[in-house]
Amino acid sequence: MSLFLQQIINGLTLGSIYGLVALGLTLVYGILHIPNFAHGALYMVGAFMSYFFMVDLGAHYWVAMAGSAAVVAILAILCERLVFHPLRHSPPIHDKIAAIGILLFLEAVVQMFWGSDFRRMSSPYSGILNFDGLIIPEQRLLIIAGAFVLVVALQLFLRKTMTGATIIAMAQSRDGAFLVGIDANRVAMMTFAISGILAAFAATLYAPINLVYPAMGHLVIMKAFVIIILGGMGSVPGAIVGGMIIGFAEALGGFYISTSYKDIIAFGLLVLILSVRPQGLFAKGAH
């Protein structure tokens, strides 16, 4: 029983990280219809920025996280301004090619400064809590709590503030948003900034129980795409639930079947769920 609970904790941890990354991806897709392959690179840069602030500059974990979020938010806005905005009238394939270009560019830049080594980044929360045989590392608890807080904060921002409502309005009806005087550029920049912040938070939360290296975003972004396809492109609840499905499937599948198959499970689930519900679990009528 405690082994099963252990896997639940692992599933929650993975699901939280995947959910946060997928949330940023789905927001950008839902509003701007850009499949941002570079999102995984933003995640990777987020981890490296935290590493840089913590290890090289000696900042505290939380300070590093905030700094990393700020840097990645600016980077995401730059991507939107310099790359995606000029391509807004081009065919969709241009966005995809450009996104892959950004991905390769960011990885090359990070490799130039830090090399391609695997690095460890420790957090001050390295303790282990023991609940009657159930062992929970503090960092994992922090990930779950952090993801929960971020998702609630994002929901409050989107539902309760006028600025957040402009993002929802844009996703539901682009023309309607223009008619009430919402500035498309502002919403685009804001959406990219939010996606960058979520990616940086996810990376900084996850890095202490994982490794930091330039290719760390690859598998995460692949899975995030699986999640937003599963959850329905552009759907916020879909991203969270999809993240949890993939997280749990990996944790439980990895434990009960084999760890070497855990990455295949995500893609197997994609095939399975899409053959039953091709529109995704939470598809919206919007597009």
Place this chain on the structure above:
Amino acid sequence: MLQLEHVDVCYGSFKALTDISMTVETGELVVLLGANGAGKTSLFNAISGLVKPASGAIRFEDKQLNGMKASAIVASGVVQCAEGRKLFPQMSVMQNLMMGAYVHRRDRQGNKKRLNEVLELFPILADKASEAAGSLSGGQQQMVAIGRALMSRPRLLMLDEPSLGLAPLVVRQVFETISQINSLGTTVLLAEQNAFAALKIAHRAYVMENGHLVMEGDREAMLGNEQVRKAYIGA
């Protein structure tokens, strides 16, 4: 109040509007008649800043609208209620109305007052306030669309085919409401195919064909005009 001078609009090599010059005076209710594809929506979108005119000038009061951002045009008081309504379908009626007040979001007091006026005009929306806009009937959705546009505090309200797809009885209500909005002081530019109903409440009308303005006149002249009767009223 609104002046267009020699406005051309092109989509690629297709010329949607050719040499449009027209005026709308303060307090007027002007109708723009024309069949599908005549260019009514293109004209509205050019005024709203959603498409850029290839040439010509659009002036509202002392401001030059062409070249301004769509959001700035809304803020300056030119608001469009588009064909097909373009509501936010999953948002509640209330949220839709409040999104209309987006450009005035800092003036909470004013928005509250405005909201009460809109709900007075459309009492049914108060009952439906918490329902998703997409779940309402066509007529109610049109009320939400007009209400949302009014929340932007237009001085010039442009309505693009508000009667489209509505039952005759509802069409009459919509036109009554438009007339009422106009009599309360908002200048209205109304694009319609439903010429008879529109002309009944209008002061003046323009007729559009294939991207050209082909006729202009006041209500009586239009209602008495043989060509207009034949083409749009069917009598």
